[in-house]
Amino acid sequence: MKIIDKYILKRYLATFSVMLLMFIPIGITIDVSEKVNKMIEKKIPLADILVYYGDFTVYFANLLFPIFLFLSIIWFTSKLANNTEIIAILSSGISFSRFLRPFIYGAVIVSIFALLMGFFLVPKASKGFNDFRYENLKGNNKTRETSDIFRQINKAGKLEENIYVSNYNYMSQTGFNFTFEKFNNEKLIEKVTANRIRYNDKTKRYTLYGYNKRTIGEVNDQIQTIDKIDLAYNFEPDDLTPVIYVAETMTIGQLNQFINKERARGNGNINTYLVVFYKKFSLPISAFILTIIAVAVSSMKRRGGMGINLAIGIVIAFTFIFFDKVFGTLAEKSSIPPFLAVWFPNIVFGILAVYLLRNAKR
Template sequence: MGKLTIIDKYILNRYLATFSVMLMLFIPIGITIDVAEKVNRMMENKIPFGKIALYYLDFTIYFANLLFPIFLFLSVIWFTSKLANNTEIIAILSSGISFTRFLRPYIFGATIVSLFSLLMGIFIVPKASEGFNNFRYNYLKGSSGKAQIRKNSNVFRQVNKTDFIHVGTFNHDAKMAFNFSYEKFDANNKMVFKINADRIKYNPIKKNFSLYGYKKRTIGPLSDKLESKPKMDTIFQFDLEDLTPTVYVAETLSLHELSSFIDKERNRGSSNISSYLVVYYKKFSIPVSAFILTIIAVAVSSMKRRGGMGINLAIGIALAFTYIFFDKIFGVLAEKSSIPPLLAVWTPNVLFGTLAIYLLRNAKR
């Protein structure tokens, strides 16, 4: 890109500073709203302050990553509109600098934010997502909490071609699941045996499972064989993650872990592959959106308008929420229909990338 000039450094500093301030302003608002909504449930459940503090740290990282395109878009529109209203952009362009050259510090800033978002999404956000979802899963009560619990319950998983598991609810902190069942079939799809347990607990040291209220029914040609024990320790050919609710398991894995997990689930013939692929592809599509939204924001807000900054912000908010709307819609379509996840995840970027090129050409004029 060449050496940064004083103007480049000025714009780049404003880019990064405004984005950081926007995050610091909106995240406390989100935390305040979340506390107001959940404070009664937290007090009823007597949740330790340490767990609450960790939850809101995870909450901050989780939602900052989720909403960063909106924050970035609005922050670029905000400070670029101020430059336009102060006729600073006119002065810069009048000095002989082209509009493309004027964009250089914006692209440099988008590169920094994009790389930061990519690294966050690969290494930090999965852990924060795990803590955020586990807290809600284990402590969320009340009507909305019950809806969340129902959403995260009744995990049904195909371990391989012949083995199936089911759990009613799952507690990640305790590494325990309730209402467990394990079904084994032969090559002709006839059941060989079925194991039921009131609860199943994973033992990290021994790397086995303890089943409480153990019952096993072995199917015989003439009669079935029944077996029951208060407790049974055994080894299964599945992992602890297989008991985790599918609604958020993919979000808690790093890039390498998620890739391996998808390969394993694909070999098992899992029906949730599309959901996992959506999470995988978004780790790359969200950082790329930083460039697209930056170009759109500059193109929209670089002209001085009669309505001032308010008009630019109104246009920016409308475009930002339209982007989020398309992102969510296509994500759901990928999970619930036959649309390829790669196409669904990247369609919003393609559409808004086309819009960015169109707006950029008009802005150059």
């Protein structure tokens, strides 16, 4: 690696680090100003608050990673251009592609760091961040309620067991219009219905009210009706009402297993989890795309100085975030394939990067 490579790479990483150190305290200050009254009102221990803001730092940095990276490159590349350093480099016979090489080195380092954080560190921070908010700042997360729940709770060979609950409240751990169906080789052999089902934490069993069991026979069916009965089933209350941010709190291996499990159960929210899964891979790739765009935009010395480059950079960065959020939401709420929705911003801005890079070379 030549001196020029070391010089640019050092500036790349140093400016990105300084950008993080500048904006994270601002984010913490804004968050404290919004939540300090609730923290005092609920008398939350200082140790818990410090742990929360440690998790907040990681969560916030990962959330706005593209903006921080893009603006830091725009900033120091514009300074190089204003100081005519880029002109001197290119005039010495170095091609623009060769000038871009140390930026790519920096993008590789940042991408690997972002990938490892997304796989292992961010899930833990996300769990602490979201749990604290839901338990202390937004009310207990156990108040959540879901409806029209269908789950496959067991599949072993030809045997398959499914359940359905029209409505389930996590606070009371009570569901209504419960149905249990057991199949053998896709043929119904047993069906249980109940007006109401309630989970008992102590016994780890379910109490069914208005219990009705039909066992399908070859000739005659057997019907059993009981007002109240305690039974054990192969599912937990969390299987009925997973928190909305559950996918964010898992490492890549745990998330992959969770998605396969929920897909087998017929979970209608599977796209929400797939979006989180694919973003763990798409975010590091965006570092390369944004690096190329930033260098192409800011390597030219403009009459308006750094302000023009920063303005252009801010518009492009927030447009990227806008695309990322909009298509992520569309994947969760519509029929757009999650993989395509997550990668669409990278595809669009990748094409933009190629176009800008060609113009910059000219």
